[in-house]
Every structure is written in C-alpha cells, then in structure tokens.
Amino acid sequence: MSGASRYEAVIGLEIHVQLRTKSKMFCRCDNQADGAKPNELTCPVCLGLPGALPVPNRTAVEWAIKAALALGCAIPDESKFDRKQYFYPDLPKGYQISQYDQPFGGPGTFEFDMVEDGKTVTKQIGITRLHLEEDAGKLTHPKGADYSLVDLNRAGTPLAEIVTEPDLRSPAEAKRFLQELRRLMRYLGISDADMEKGHLRADANISLRKPGEKKLGTKTELKNLNSFRFVERGLAAEIERQTELLDAGKSVDQETRGFDEDGNRTVSQRGKEEAHDYRYFPEPDIPPLEPKALGIKKLVKGLPELPVEVKRRFITEYGLQPDQAELLTDSLDDVEYFEASLKAAMSGKNKINDRTKAAQNISKIAYGIGRQIMTKKMLNSFMELDWPGSYPSVTGVGARYLASGEYTMSTLNPVMERIWEEDLDPEKTLEKEKPQKLGQSDLDKIIDQAIADNPKPAADFKAGNENAKQVIVGAVMKATKGAANAREVAQLVEKKLS
Amino acid sequence: MEIDRQAVEKVARLARLALSDDDVAANQRQLSKILEYIDQLNEVDTKGVPPTAQVTGTVNALADDEVRNERRDELPIDAPATDGGSIKVKGVFDG
Structure with a gap:
C-alpha cells in the first residue's frame, strides 16, 4: 500500500564528493589509488605519525570554493579546519581533519529541472553547507576471518561534503538531485563523480509528516546509499517502513539505518549510535584560511556555464x-x-x-x-x-x-x-558514396519485384492482415540499401495492394 | 575541576578503552589533577583577548598539488601484523 497520499516525505542529503586532485588533502602522496598495492601511497602525515605536519592542498581548497560558488553558496571571510575525534581502525590519527563551524561554503541553492507528469518542473534545493575534509582508509573483511585488513592509500583523499536542507520530497527527486549534482561536479572538473567507484557517496535524512503540517517528524538517517538506484530504493523502503509505523499509531525512533538490498528494506544500525560525540576542536597544526585572498574573482571567472x-x-x-x-x-x-x-x-x-x-x-x-x-x-x-x-x-x-x-x-x-x-x-x-537517387519509376519497379517475391504476405495483406505489408516494405528497404523512405514505401505498397 | 566516574567511563568508551574499576578510579584522580593544573590559566585576565587556536599569525599556508612522496614498499610503522601490505586488525564488521 502506498503511503504517498497520507504522508509527505521530507528528505535531506549529505553527499561526499571525492576530489580528483593529483595529491592528497594534507600530504603529497599520490591521490590516485586505483591499482596501487595496499599502503603503498602513504607517508607519516596520512598514517598519523606523531610530529607530522599536515599542509592543505591548494587545488583542493580552490575546488571546494569553486563548488561552493557553483552551488550559490556565500563564501566566508574566514575559514579553518577542525579535528573530529573518533576511533576506528580506518582512521589512523584517531581524528579526521574536517571543518566544523567555518565551512568553505555557507547557505546556497542548487537549481535543476526535472520532468514530472510530462511537465518540466524547476526544483530549488537549499544547500546548508559545503566543507572540505579528508577520507578515511579502506577496511576489508576477508570471508570467514576473525580479522580485518586496513589499507590507508585512501586515507587523506580530499572530500567535499555537501549538506542539503530537507527540501527533497520524494525518492525520485533525491535521485535526480544526485544525478544533477554529479553532472555539476563533472562540469567543474573537480571529481570523476563515479558512484560505483565511491567517488560520490550519499547519506539521507528522512522523516514523514501529514500534508500541510509544518513541523518535521522524527527522522532516521539512512547510510551508504552508494548508487542512484539504492538512493531511490532505500528511501522508498524507508518511507514504507515509517508509514506502517505511523499508521499503526507507533512512533519512529531517531536512529541510523542501512539499506539491505536483498531484503529491499532498511535495517537498524543502532550499534553505531553511541559514539556521536566528536569533540571537535580547531586543528592547531593548520593556520586559518581567508578564502577571499585566494583569488575568488579568478575562480568565479573560471566557472563553466552550469x-x-x-x-x-x-x-x-x-x-x-x-x-x-x-x-x-x-x-x-x-x-x-x-x-x-x-x-x-x-x-x-x-x-x-x-x-x-x-x-x-x-x-x-x-x-x-x-x-x-x-x-x-x-x-x-x-x-x-x-x-x-x-x-x-x-x-x-x-x-x-x-x-x-x-x-x-x-x-x-x-x-x-x-x-x-x-x-x-x-x-x-x-x-x-552518395547513394543513387531513386527515381519514382525505379522505386515502382523495386516494389513490384518485392510484391512478386512475397506472394503470401501480399495475399495476407489483401485478406486484411495489416502487418503483413511490413515484410514487403522490409524487402524494398533491403533492395534500396536504405535509400528509400520507409513511410513512403509503406504507402506505395498499400496503394498497389488495394 | 572534579571529574566524576561517569565522565571517565564515557571518555574510555569513546576511546575504545576497556578500564577496570581500579583504572577508572585512578583515571578519575589523575584527570581531575590535570584539569586542576590547567585551571591555573583561569587566573589570567583575558578580557578583550579574542579566542584563538593559533599563534603564528600565518594565513593560507597551502601547498601546490603535486605528488612528491614516492610509493613505498614497506610501511614506516611497526604494525603488529600485516598481510600482503595491509595492516591486520581485530575484526570489525560494518552493519
């Protein structure tokens, strides 16, 4: 049963965009990890060794500002990096260098067109913020093993995180937004934005409310929607789940959920909830940034037509x-x-x-x-x-x-x-190679021949089987090597047979 | 500043540390002492001094985007166990 009519879905997205810089975000290790052996592209900085000094990548900073400009974001006078603390084996420093209260892009709007019910509709989706941060390493879990493997080649890859306002109203709209955002990133030339390769990763916040209601319902966070199809299907499954709960008079718990592709449903990831205390503080190793001193005018000028x-x-x-x-x-x-x-x-x-x-x-x-x-x-x-x-x-x-x-x-x-x-x-x-221009008499001859060669379809057509003429039309098109106009031939065939 | 038991347990949980009851008590004492020591800074009059995390006065210290670090054959760290170049850790499983 569809819940679309009883409730309105309110969806916001958080998207990580992997930037295609040559080197990493804070060190000069190779950022192109495709095909590299595990941990080959690492250094004391991205391994988080004591005493290493992170230095931000100028191109990554410029690209983040470029993306923010393209999303209509205000660019602040001052910006800085912060440390976000959490412990996980893919994060060697024990913190991720990110941005907390001074992101590169303030509020903005992203506009795109989509076709709904045969009509082109313009959507304006609010952009809450855009900030720059570093990626974590990659964990793999060999089948049946009681250990995991850590590869830190990706640790320190620059990511632009884009957060939207809860302005999206359906799974299809969310999917469309992502597709348009990918296109924008490619136009800007800052990311390959290939979802299958994880260059573009999306999480979604979603809640339901009665139509006309202003207040937001309790939301859940849907993690790791890593293809356009997953975004649409995952959100649809979550809308269905929340609809059933609300219909039964139950409440939605605020929690993190994942999409289970095989079961086509979302699953609670409650275990991951407890550590949401990141204790952000300013990154003391990186001096503050003044984006406007980085040549904003040049960046604006360099923006492509969107x-x-x-x-x-x-x-x-x-x-x-x-x-x-x-x-x-x-x-x-x-x-x-x-x-x-x-x-x-x-x-x-x-x-x-x-x-x-x-x-x-x-x-x-x-x-x-x-x-x-x-x-x-x-x-x-x-x-x-x-x-x-x-x-x-x-x-x-x-x-x-x-x-x-x-x-x-x-x-x-x-x-x-x-x-x-x-x-x-x-x-x-x-x-x-110009094909011989077919004269009317040539075409007549060819059609007559085709009718003579196909007596049964010709008889069938005369007996009222409309489709039978296609065999003859096909024979004519073949004989003329496509030089004739199929519609014209069909009319001529019909005329000759009736 | 007094650190209570719950605060120590919370920090330990965030840092993924398993502390025994004795450890918690010891850390409670030690962390309180450290914070008391830091509290001395509160004696300085900071009226009119803007908060900062920086002392160098530098801005926009950025590096050009070029690869300068060579690929390495061996990890520069003493990982307890490795496998084909990867670092082996206790199993973690993404939900």
Whole structure:
C-alpha cells in the first residue's frame, strides 16, 4: 500500500564528493589509488605519525570554493579546519581533519529541472553547507576471518561534503538531485563523480509528516546509499517502513539505518549510535584560511556555464527536446562537441540554414552513429572519453548531407562509420558514396519485384492482415540499401495492394 | 575541576578503552589533577583577548598539488601484523 497520499516525505542529503586532485588533502602522496598495492601511497602525515605536519592542498581548497560558488553558496571571510575525534581502525590519527563551524561554503541553492507528469518542473534545493575534509582508509573483511585488513592509500583523499536542507520530497527527486549534482561536479572538473567507484557517496535524512503540517517528524538517517538506484530504493523502503509505523499509531525512533538490498528494506544500525560525540576542536597544526585572498574573482571567472543553464539553452536556442538536450549536455566535452558540430553543419557549400534542423540532425548522428562508434573505439583502446578533434566537423558534414536529402540515416550510417574508422575526409567521401537517387519509376519497379517475391504476405495483406505489408516494405528497404523512405514505401505498397 | 566516574567511563568508551574499576578510579584522580593544573590559566585576565587556536599569525599556508612522496614498499610503522601490505586488525564488521 502506498503511503504517498497520507504522508509527505521530507528528505535531506549529505553527499561526499571525492576530489580528483593529483595529491592528497594534507600530504603529497599520490591521490590516485586505483591499482596501487595496499599502503603503498602513504607517508607519516596520512598514517598519523606523531610530529607530522599536515599542509592543505591548494587545488583542493580552490575546488571546494569553486563548488561552493557553483552551488550559490556565500563564501566566508574566514575559514579553518577542525579535528573530529573518533576511533576506528580506518582512521589512523584517531581524528579526521574536517571543518566544523567555518565551512568553505555557507547557505546556497542548487537549481535543476526535472520532468514530472510530462511537465518540466524547476526544483530549488537549499544547500546548508559545503566543507572540505579528508577520507578515511579502506577496511576489508576477508570471508570467514576473525580479522580485518586496513589499507590507508585512501586515507587523506580530499572530500567535499555537501549538506542539503530537507527540501527533497520524494525518492525520485533525491535521485535526480544526485544525478544533477554529479553532472555539476563533472562540469567543474573537480571529481570523476563515479558512484560505483565511491567517488560520490550519499547519506539521507528522512522523516514523514501529514500534508500541510509544518513541523518535521522524527527522522532516521539512512547510510551508504552508494548508487542512484539504492538512493531511490532505500528511501522508498524507508518511507514504507515509517508509514506502517505511523499508521499503526507507533512512533519512529531517531536512529541510523542501512539499506539491505536483498531484503529491499532498511535495517537498524543502532550499534553505531553511541559514539556521536566528536569533540571537535580547531586543528592547531593548520593556520586559518581567508578564502577571499585566494583569488575568488579568478575562480568565479573560471566557472563553466552550469549544466542547468546549458540544458535550458539547448532547448530554447536549438529547439531540442528535453531528453535530447539531456543527452547532449552530459559533459562539457559533449557540449563542445555539439556546438562545434552545429557550426560545421551551418557552414560550407551545402550548409543548413535552419538552426533547429541542423541541431536535430546532429542530435541524430551524435547519439546514433557517433556514440556507437565511440563505444566501440573505447572498448578497443580504453581511450579517454574525449571526442577526437575531427569529430565535430565530421558530424557537421554528415548533418548537412542528411539535411540535403542525399542521405537517409540508414544510408549515412555505414559511410559515417567508415569515415570515422578509417579517418577519411568526410566531405569527399560523402560526395563519392552518395547513394543513387531513386527515381519514382525505379522505386515502382523495386516494389513490384518485392510484391512478386512475397506472394503470401501480399495475399495476407489483401485478406486484411495489416502487418503483413511490413515484410514487403522490409524487402524494398533491403533492395534500396536504405535509400528509400520507409513511410513512403509503406504507402506505395498499400496503394498497389488495394 | 572534579571529574566524576561517569565522565571517565564515557571518555574510555569513546576511546575504545576497556578500564577496570581500579583504572577508572585512578583515571578519575589523575584527570581531575590535570584539569586542576590547567585551571591555573583561569587566573589570567583575558578580557578583550579574542579566542584563538593559533599563534603564528600565518594565513593560507597551502601547498601546490603535486605528488612528491614516492610509493613505498614497506610501511614506516611497526604494525603488529600485516598481510600482503595491509595492516591486520581485530575484526570489525560494518552493519
């Protein structure tokens, strides 16, 4: 039974974003731990040895401020680091260097658009704060063993922690927020933000209340929602649990819970509750920070056009559908690729004059053929996900030939593939490989042949089986190597058979 | 300042230390003594002196983002037990 109508869910998120700096937060150990042997990337600072001096990473600090600016946060005049004390084997110092009362980013707002009931709705989610801290090490628990293994390569990796106001109202909205936040982090170039690799980790606070009620209900904290799917499913399971409790007249206990994927339910982690006394105090080893002396103007200037703005621009300026715009603005590389392609499509001798038309054709090529080839190439060479420099012009030229009617998507597809794979000149190749323009009489002949070759489907169609004509249309498309327009062929076939 | 028994037990729990009754009593005495000693600072007149955790007057002491530490073959610490480079500790299990 759904509780959605009886109660309103109130959700806030805490997100840890792993920054992709070269070195760690407070020491100059390598921050790229992928493939390293356990504890290979450690030093006295990140091992927490006595007498070691932590020195903050300038880039990490600048990126935290950059992220805070992009989230519309106020940047304070003064900031500092603090020690957060707790004891766990993955934390060698016995405290984590974090920020308590002077984070880098004060209150802000994050805006994004999402489609709800077929309509695009703008969401504004309050950002409580953004602060910088160091990650802990990694613990593994060998199966059946009575010990755990500690690898401190990740200890000291810079994390930006972002805390939202309880402004989210549904699991779908929370998931969407995270996806948009990931996109923002990637646009800013400060994190790979890959949830599967733990670059983006989310905890959620959630409570229910009657619609119209102002007062917040008792919340629970849902830990380690480590994929977009878990965020949605975990929150849905917790809403269901709280709904049942409230319906039965019981109260919700304030506690930490985890999502049990197999049982599709949340489970109490009461045991972890007791140590929430972190005894923060200012980190004496790190002098205070004055963010404004770090060249805020330069950081503001260096901010990219934000994803939400790019997407809106793609819809209004280029006449793209929201879902097309979504795909084409996935990364800044994609945006650059699209706009360079558009430029190429709207210049040259058979240039497209209508921008919307050009944009549509590029969208078709980029996410039809382009993606397919890129994926193939990436699988072959594990190359980075950058569009090679020549791709936009190739796409633009392809869009032009599509617009001129000399090619259809199916005739264009194989030629484009060859151009990309063999690195051919797009203009010359598309000119040379132009499919024979089918005259009406040629098409008539081909259709007649296809009907003659397929007597049974033809008879079936005449007997009233509408679908039977598809066999004949397919045969025509095959014979013309895709050069014909399938809809036109279908109409002609129908006419001939009736 | 007098430290009571509960305070010692709480700090011990936070620090994951198992203290015997005698240990608790001893720590209660010793911690109280330490705090009494520190209390002497309260005799100084700090009116008009802003609180600080810093004495150097330095701000924005930051380091450039470059890798300068080499990969190490061996841990620079005497871990009681290791396994393939990892440090072995008593089993902890995430709920």
